[in-house]
Every structure is written in structure tokens, then in C-alpha cells.
Amino acid sequence: MPIDSDNIVIVGAGQSGLAAAHAALEQGLRPLLLEASDRAAGSWPRYYDSLALFSPARYSSLPGLPFDGDPERYPRRDEVVAYLERYAAALIERGAELRTGARVEAVHAAGEPGTSGFLVRLAGGQELTAPAVIAASGSFGRPHRPALPGLDAFTGPVLHVADYRSPASLPGERVVVVGAGNSAVQVAHELATDSATGRRVTLASREPIRFVPQRPLGRDLHFWFRLTGFDRLPLARADNPPASPVLDDGRYRQALREGGYARRSMFARLDGDHALWPDGERERVDAVLLATGYRPNLSYLTGLGALDDDGGHPRQRRGLSLTHPGLGYLGLEWQRTPSSNTLRGVGADAAHVVGMLARHLRGAPQRS
Structure with missing residues (x-):
């Protein structure tokens, strides 16, 4: 040949x-x-x-x-x-x-x-x-599904964000979104503000959410990336890339501050249809959405x-x-x-x- x-x-x-x-x-x-x-x-x-x-x-x-x-x-x-x-x-x-x-x-x-x-x-x-x-x-x-304690035995639906299309994709009133990146925050905000459901949404993550203003000094962040050369910054290796911050026009941080959705440290484990949080609280959960890359x-x-x-x-x-x-x-x-x-x-x-x-x-x- x-x-x-x-x-x-x-x-x-x-x-x-x-x-x-x-x-x-x-x-x-x-x-x-x-x-x-x-x-x-x-x-x-x-x-x-x-x-x-x-x-x-x-x-x-x-x-x-x-x-x-x-x-x-x-x-x-x-x-x-x-x-x-x-x-x-x-x-x-x-x-x-x-x-x-x-x-x-x-x-x-x-x-x-x-x-x-x-x-x-x-x-x-x-x-x-x-x-x-x-x-x-x-x-x-190849969506990443981390080995979270109790996830495989959770009795409610578990979706990766790759399978999510709209709030109608995810049933239930109490939803835990796992992740702290752009997709996790955007979907958590969308679920929490969906007027048809009135969901209670919690973001669970190992690290706090890092917000970055989308338009600092009135110009989009990518204008500054281009001006400073950040987008062309060479990297020696990319085996462990850093987590990307959440680009925010103001609504995501405000919704979090006002209680539109909550952010908590990663649950210790899932047990049936409940999440056990690090502070010892046991909370019923209807569905879990993995925004885990x-x-x-x-x-x-x-x-x-x-x-x-x-x-x-x-x-x-x-x-x-x-x-x-x-x-x-x-x-x-x-x-x-x-x-x-x-x-x-x-x-x-x-x-x-x-x-x-x-x-x-x-x-x-x-x-x-």
C-alpha cells in the first residue's frame, strides 16, 4: 500500500x-x-x-x-x-x-x-x-468521572456536563454540581435561576472558586491577553496544567453572594440519596452533575x-x-x-x- x-x-x-x-x-x-x-x-x-x-x-x-x-x-x-x-x-x-x-x-x-x-x-x-x-x-x-466516595452507589441520576443540555436534562429539586470551573459555575447558575424549578443548587469543590472579571477596565480580558502576550506565553511542560479561573461579568459572583446557589467544600461521601458534608451535615440530594473536565x-x-x-x-x-x-x-x-x-x-x-x-x-x- x-x-x-x-x-x-x-x-x-x-x-x-x-x-x-x-x-x-x-x-x-x-x-x-x-x-x-x-x-x-x-x-x-x-x-x-x-x-x-x-x-x-x-x-x-x-x-x-x-x-x-x-x-x-x-x-x-x-x-x-x-x-x-x-x-x-x-x-x-x-x-x-x-x-x-x-x-x-x-x-x-x-x-x-x-x-x-x-x-x-x-x-x-x-x-x-x-x-x-x-x-x-x-x-x-472522554469525560472525566472522578472516583468520589459513594458516587457509584448514589441512588439518584448522575450526569457529566457532557450529557447536560438544559435544566430539563436534570430532574430533582436539590442538585449538587461538582467542580469549580467555568462550566460548573455557569450550569449551577443556570439551574438555580431556572424559574420552572426553583432548585436548590450547591457547588461542591476541593478549592474555592477563583473569579476573574471578564472586562477589567472596560475591555475584555482577552484584549489584555493579546496586549501583554499572555496567550503566546510558551510552556515548558503541560502534564499538570493549572485550573482555569471563572470568567465573570459580575452575575456569577453576585448570585453566589446573594445565595442564588451555594458553594461548599467537597462532600465526604454520598450515601444512598444523601450527601455527607465535612461539617457532619447529612443532606438529601436528588441529582449530581459532574463538571469535572x-x-x-x-x-x-x-x-x-x-x-x-x-x-x-x-x-x-x-x-x-x-x-x-x-x-x-x-x-x-x-x-x-x-x-x-x-x-x-x-x-x-x-x-x-x-x-x-x-x-x-x-x-x-x-x-x-
Whole structure:
């Protein structure tokens, strides 16, 4: 099965995969995007209904196609989906190939150990070969469910935020939301202010919530990120990325202060339909929502030997594999900079990773 020297397979056609395809075209490569779902929008169509970008449209576009409309607005979920589909269509016009419904089951080395090239096996049995592969499959498909005491025996519904769409998704009057990040606070606020239910909502977290004003000195925080260079701050390693603070326009902190929802230290355990809090209080709970993040969704690389001993994280530096020349990654949290796993930052990562892979394909040494 011949391997074309200018072909590159990209696993995933969300924001990271599309940015990779753009960078590949800029390098004169022929990108093939393999997307498991039926559309080129990644995980965005499956996020909760009220989700909006944390950065204004001005700072939230992929390379080569800015968001239209008011540049200071915060695009909602469905706007982002439509934008990504427009971006994919533009890439196809330029020569990129997109295959939807193409779930990658495994990636293997195509030749003997130490040689270049990969064999990509799809769920339907089809096999493809390529000299370079970019894993841009994100993390939405692998929600993190921590081993909290009593969680598995809890008698009420337990949802991860990946399965949450709106307040109607979660029954019950007493809800515990586990987490202290943006999604946890936004969903807790939404549940608490839903006039149809009048829920009692408690945020349970190991650390206090860290609020950051969304518009300090009258300008969006991302204006200051751009001005100071924070978004381009290089990182030596990203094995243990710091927790992100909650961007607040004032309503979340105010609602917490006024008792719209409560925040408590993590419960000691769940017991049946009750939570036992550290102060000894025992409280009935109807439902638990886990806003506990995600892990890289890279199970198709397990047989390649590209992941760490736990099989959860890639062995990589700044998006380039430490185990297999020709293998790259995009969309990892804090991969190269604080903005790596965002619409505003993944384009720069894609240019770096694809540029290094292009050097590899042309026989030049890669630099990290």
C-alpha cells in the first residue's frame, strides 16, 4: 500500500482538525480529515444549549476566516457550529478532503520499527496509509468521572456536563454540581435561576472558586491577553496544567453572594440519596452533575505505543510525538500556550506542529 509523501491524515474535524488542515494546505500538503460524526464541527453541537464563547468574536476565529457580525459579541454554541462548517467548506474548496462518519479505531506503524509511515484503520474495516498523522480528536468523548466516595452507589441520576443540555436534562429539586470551573459555575447558575424549578443548587469543590472579571477596565480580558502576550506565553511542560479561573461579568459572583446557589467544600461521601458534608451535615440530594473536565480521547493510539504508561496522555512535547516521528497532536490543554485548546489559540499551534511535520516529510530534522 503506497504512502504519498505529501499526504497527511488528521483525526478529527473540530476546531483543532480544521486548523491543522488549513496549516497543511499552507505547507503544500494534502490533508485528509477523518471525522467520526456526521458534520465538521467537533464537539460543539453536543455542548449545553446556553454555552457561549468566553472570548469575543474578534479574538475567536481560526486562521483565514474571521467571525462575521459584531466583533465584540460572545458567539453562542450554534453560531460556532455554523462558523466551523463554513470553515470546513472553504478548506474543501482549497483541496482538503473531509470524510464524515469515519471513526478511527487504531493507528499502527506502517513498516518496521523506526521507519516512517502509519496505517490508519477505520471502524468499517477500511485501512489508509500516510507518512504523517495528527491526532486532533479532542477530549469531549472522554469525560472525566472522578472516583468520589459513594458516587457509584448514589441512588439518584448522575450526569457529566457532557450529557447536560438544559435544566430539563436534570430532574430533582436539590442538585449538587461538582467542580469549580467555568462550566460548573455557569450550569449551577443556570439551574438555580431556572424559574420552572426553583432548585436548590450547591457547588461542591476541593478549592474555592477563583473569579476573574471578564472586562477589567472596560475591555475584555482577552484584549489584555493579546496586549501583554499572555496567550503566546510558551510552556515548558503541560502534564499538570493549572485550573482555569471563572470568567465573570459580575452575575456569577453576585448570585453566589446573594445565595442564588451555594458553594461548599467537597462532600465526604454520598450515601444512598444523601450527601455527607465535612461539617457532619447529612443532606438529601436528588441529582449530581459532574463538571469535572475531560481527558484526551486518544484510545486509537494505544496499540502504537505513543501514550504514557496509564494510557491517558500522549508522550509529546509542544505537540510533537516523542515516540514516533511524523505523529503530531493538537487541542491538548496547555499544549504550547495557555490558549492552545481554544479557537483563538489552536491556529498558532497548528502552524507550529504542521510546520514541523512538513520538515519531517521533506527530510529535514524536526525542531521542537
